[in-house]
Amino acid sequence: MSQAKGQGRTRPSNTMRIFHSEAHRGHAGAMEMRYDKLIPMCESPDRMDTILEALRAQGHQDIVEASSFGLEPVLRVHTPSFVSFLENCWPLWEAEFGPGGFATAYMFGMRGMDQLPNASVHSMLSCYTFDVCVPIVAGTWSAIKSAVDTTLSAASFVKNGGEAAFALCRPPGHHASSDLAGGYCYVNNAAVAAQMLLDAGASRIAILDIDYHHGNGTQRIFYDRSDVLYASIHATPEREYPFLLGYARETGAAAGEGFNLNLPQPLGTTIAPYRAALQQAVERVKAHGPDVLVVSLGVDSYIRDPVGGFALESEDFLRLGADIKRIGLPTLFVMEGGYAIAELGLNTANVITGFCN
Ligand SMILES: [Zn+2]
Numbered sequence: 001m002s003q004a005k006g007q008g009r010t011r012p013s014n015t016m017r018i019f020h021s022e023a024h025r026g027h028a029g030a031m032e033m034r035y036d037k038l039i040p041m042c043e044s045p046d047r048m049d050t051i052l053e054a055l056r057a058q059g060h061q062d063i064v065e066a067s068s069f070g071l072e073p074v075l076r077v078h079t080p081s082f083v084s085f086l087e088n089c090w091p092l093w094e095a096e097f098g099p100g101g102f103a104t105a106y107m108f109g110m111r112g113m114d115q116l117p118n119a120s121v122h123s124m125l126s127c128y129t130f131d132v133c134v135p136i137v138a139g140t141w142s143a144i145k146s147a148v149d150t151t152l153s154a155a156s157f158v159k160n161g162g163e164a165a166f167a168l169c170r171p172p173g174h175h176a177s178s179d180l181a182g183g184y185c186y187v188n189n190a191a192v193a194a195q196m197l198l199d200a201g202a203s204r205i206a207i208l209d210i211d212y213h214h215g216n217g218t219q220r221i222f223y224d225r226s227d228v229l230y231a232s233i234h235a236t237p238e239r240e241y242p243f244l245l246g247y248a249r250e251t252g253a254a255a256g257e258g259f260n261l262n263l264p265q266p267l268g269t270t271i272a273p274y275r276a277a278l279q280q281a282v283e284r285v286k287a288h289g290p291d292v293l294v295v296s297l298g299v300d301s302y303i304r305d306p307v308g309g310f311a312l313e314s315e316d317f318l319r320l321g322a323d324i325k326r327i328g329l330p331t332l333f334v335m336e337g338g339y340a341i342a343e344l345g346l347n348t349a350n351v352i353t354g355f356c357n
Pocket residue numbers: 211212213298300336337338
């Protein structure tokens with residue numbers, strides 16, 4: 001096993017700085033529907049613990065507490081009514097049902113009809129969520145804020161001249177769009193960071209999404225814009241969540257035409273075809289000429305991931321990190337998915353170590 005490759009051989013701390021916040025822990029204890037089964041949520045606090053442990057074991061000791069950025073950067077990407085819903089959902093739910101449990105939608109919006117939420121929390125959940133995988137509990141809002149603060153802290157490090165940073169955060173973000181939560185995602189951390197970097201003077205950003213699932217939220221946020229390229233390698237929507245989006249034919253609209261690159265892959269994809277797709281994405285990223293590369297880092301492409309269907313092995317993630325390093329851009333890694341708890345830490349740390357070595 002090539003984990004030894006990482007031991008004690010990472011570059012000095014100014015190469016890669018890791019940001020984290022413990023405030024994610026309160027987002028826990030809810031259930032999710034997996035097809036016909038009600039199960040404890042896969043997206044759980046122990047994901048962060050196992051990644052932290054593996055990062056330290058591979059010599060990444062430079063782990064910094066995130067700073068607070070307030071909601072202004074979030075509101076550059078998400079609508080005020082959606083952000084207000086995320087903040088107020090749990091108190092409204094608790095007032096109706098009492099403490100404990102979790103808030104979730106009972107029904108979803110009806111396509112083609114004019115729908116506005118009213119004062120009922122159920123109307124808000126119907127309007128602002130698109131699946132049954134975004135339960136809200138008492139600690140969800142604090143966790144959402146901690147994830148975006150962690151990402152913005154890492155983005156600021158890169159903005160100020162740092163070579164690379166890793167936002168180790170949860171809940172993830174790439175399924176969330178400006179006014180819709182879904183797929184464990186509430187606020188789109190990567191998108192908020194990309195917008196912040198543009199607002200701070202960057203001309204172009206590229207988002208490379210290597211999570212197993214298509215980042216439908218990130219795609220939607222930047223779909224008609226040319227300043228942010230979105231390139232994603234993911235399981236084909238014909239077989240995998242989010243089912244309705246992620247096709248190669250989705251190439252952007254209006255000014256954004258040509259700035260959305262979807263590279264859907266069949267289930268069972270191994271590292272060789274995966275890297276071929278990555279090379280395609282890398283060429284497009286380089287042609288875009290971004291000031292910063294944002295990597296939506298999911299490792300649910302791992303062969304034994306309970307949510308995934310690809311066949312990447314742990315040592316393959318070292319190669320992906322090295323491939324991303326060779327792009328030669330200031331790089332911000334933002335944690336997305338990965339649910340095989342036993343190997344999640346190793347797989348994530350391998351990407352970071354592969355990048356640093
Ligand atoms: Zn995923």
